[in-house]
Amino acid sequence: MLRGSPFLLAAALVLAAPAEAFRCGDSLVTVGDTKAKVLLECGAPTLKEKVGAREETYGAKTRGKRAKKTKTVEQWTYNCGEGDFIYILTFEGGKLTKEETGGRGRGRSECRGR
Numbered sequence: 001m002l003r004g005s006p007f008l009l010a011a012a013l014v015l016a017a018p019a020e021a022f023r024c025g026d027s028l029v030t031v032g033d034t035k036a037k038v039l040l041e042c043g044a045p046t047l048k049e050k051v052g053a054r055e056e057t058y059g060a061k062t063r064g065k066r067a068k069k070t071k072t073v074e075q076w077t078y079n080c081g082e083g084d085f086i087y088i089l090t091f092e093g094g095k096l097t098k099e100e101t102g103g104r105g106r107g108r109s110e111c112r113g114r
Helices: 006-016 035-042
Strands: 021-024 027-030 047-062 065-079 085-092 095-104
Touching: 021 035, 027 035, 027 095, 035 065, 035 085, 035 095
Parallel strands: none
Antiparallel strands: 021 027, 047 065, 065 085, 085 095
């Protein structure tokens, strides 16, 4: 027979979830997911913005220089409506790198499954 408090069970469930995750209906999108996966799981965002670009160097030096690659930085905003939050997902080079809240949502939810 298992003994334990409901608090321990709840703590274990919270700790098992990724720190940077956004729930879309029955699915969870996390840092490292592609824009395509987020679009399939969450649907179209309320707003898409290109917010910059990041230049990276990689590989071995050739003629004293390293190869460069520019990654587009985009933010997708999801308004999950009254009683929930506005979520801002940041993508670099097509991969989800950050999830944050941008205040309380307003009006009807535009988030899948909410």
